Amino acid sequence: MSNWITVCEFPLQQDLSALAAFIQRHQLPLRISEENNRQRVASLAPQLVEPMQQLLARWQAGEVDLAQLTVHVYEEAPAQPQQEDTVSADAEVTAGSGVEEKTPETSAAGEPSQQMPHSVIPQWPLRQTPVSLLLIALCFLGWFLLRQGWIEGLVIFPQQEGDFDISRSSLAWHLGQGEFWRLWTPAIVHFSLPHALFNSLGIWIVGRSLEARAGSAWFALLVLLSAPVSNLAQYFWSPQILFGGMSGVVYALIGAAFVIQRWQPQWRDVPSSLIWMAVVWLLVCMLGVVDYFIPGGIANAAHIGGFAAGLLLGVLFCVAGGGQRYFAGHAANAAEPGQVHKTF
Structure with a gap:
């Protein structure tokens, strides 16, 4: 049985290159596949499903630009999460993993940061x-x-x-x-x-x-x-x-x-x-x-x-x-x- 959990689906003709670049840039446990004439976004981490659903809904609505977001993956939930900057303001993070947005202009230390593209060879089944x-x-x-x-x-x-x-x-x-x-x-x-x-x-x-x-x-x-x-x-x-x-x-x-x-x-x-x-x-x-x-x-x-x-x-x-x-x-x-x- 597959461990991939559907996050959302998109029409086959919709360009998901920005989303795919976002996933690869941050090495998220997500994949995009073509199934039944639909583009399916799925996750291996159940705790990411709801936050990513909300993020992708905002992305589709034009409220966020994935190219302008960075992701922080942490082992434990932060003590004081910034509600206005998180992917999901009211979603509870479980299983010791979460996703947090940061603006591209500053790093966690408040200094300018650059997102450098990198290549990762996927581990295909x-x-x-x-x-x-x-x-x-x-x-x-x-x-x-x-x-x-x-x-x-x-x-x-x-x-x-x-x-x-x-x-x-x-x-x-x-x-x-x-x-x-x-x-x-x-x-x-x-x-x-x-x-x-x-x-x-x-x-x-x-x-x-x-x-x-x-x-x-x-x-x-x-x-x-x-x-x-x-x-x-x-x-x-x-x-x-x-x-x-x-x-x-x-x-x-x-x-x-x-x-x-x-x-x-x-x-x-x-x-x-x-x-x-x-x-x-x-x-x-x-x-x-x-x-x-x-x-x-x-x-x-x-x-x-x-x-x-x-x-x-x-x-x-x-x-x-x-x-x-x-x-x-x-x-x-x-x-x-x-x-x-x-x-x-």
């Missing part, structure tokens, strides 16, 4: 992100299969040396045998435990936030479309090299998150600094510097292909209206034949 959890499991499964020498049926065989002819390529041979799954399965193969860990971390941080808000169906479509794009990009760039890894998919997630954050600037489930760091890492890898430190090198073409696929799919998703679910709170290096590229 596991049941909301089944596809992400499956991808993480596949990363470690691929590493295990490699250690057992059981990956021949998953990878695209490297091309023999000589002029590349797609009609005579190893990829054409696979497809001619009806082995179409090889367009996806190289993403499962991981060449080391850190390789699997890094990609799993990217899925855990970026993927779960994308999936929890947009739904598993769209998230699965993003993965299923971006995986063959990244794998084919790497194969056509360096057909003589064996490659594998989930980072092409991870970069598709990063590309989609990059677009969504441009579309919905208030959305900060994934810190924007983390997205930019991933983009900088992509550029550093393209320079070839990392290849001197990581045996086997980096499959840069897979990263670029996945990132481009994520950007495109992210734009299409937002244009189709999916961006509304994310309001705040709702070239590869040459290598010798036979070398292995890891997609970090």
Whole structure:
């Protein structure tokens, strides 16, 4: 049984970005979800329901501006609460927690204060992100299969040396045998435990936030479309090299998150600094510097292909209206034949 208690509901078309920013800014135990064509505000703390109902009623009436309010959460009820400044003037605070408003001009000490935006990665329930959890499991499964020498049926065989002819390529041979799954399965193969860990971390941080808000169906479509794009990009760039890894998919997630954050600037489930760091890492890898430190090198073409696929799919998703679910709170290096590229 869910522990979330409904505070109030709003029409689907109403913009709740200010409310969502207010919730995230103060890390309140509240969430906004879409249920039965309504936007539902719910709380995990029963003692906040009535105060928040009164606050939101005043907000809807235009009496308060959520952007101009700060919240104080205390362990015990204050001895002398200021009735005119509290969210609920006559509501009794129970269970050792409460909410109090302060004006933005002064802090508790009477000095000017600034509300600095910050990012908090939500702790999504596991049941909301089944596809992400499956991808993480596949990363470690691929590493295990490699250690057992059981990956021949998953990878695209490297091309023999000589002029590349797609009609005579190893990829054409696979497809001619009806082995179409090889367009996806190289993403499962991981060449080391850190390789699997890094990609799993990217899925855990970026993927779960994308999936929890947009739904598993769209998230699965993003993965299923971006995986063959990244794998084919790497194969056509360096057909003589064996490659594998989930980072092409991870970069598709990063590309989609990059677009969504441009579309919905208030959305900060994934810190924007983390997205930019991933983009900088992509550029550093393209320079070839990392290849001197990581045996086997980096499959840069897979990263670029996945990132481009994520950007495109992210734009299409937002244009189709999916961006509304994310309001705040709702070239590869040459290598010798036979070398292995890891997609970090």
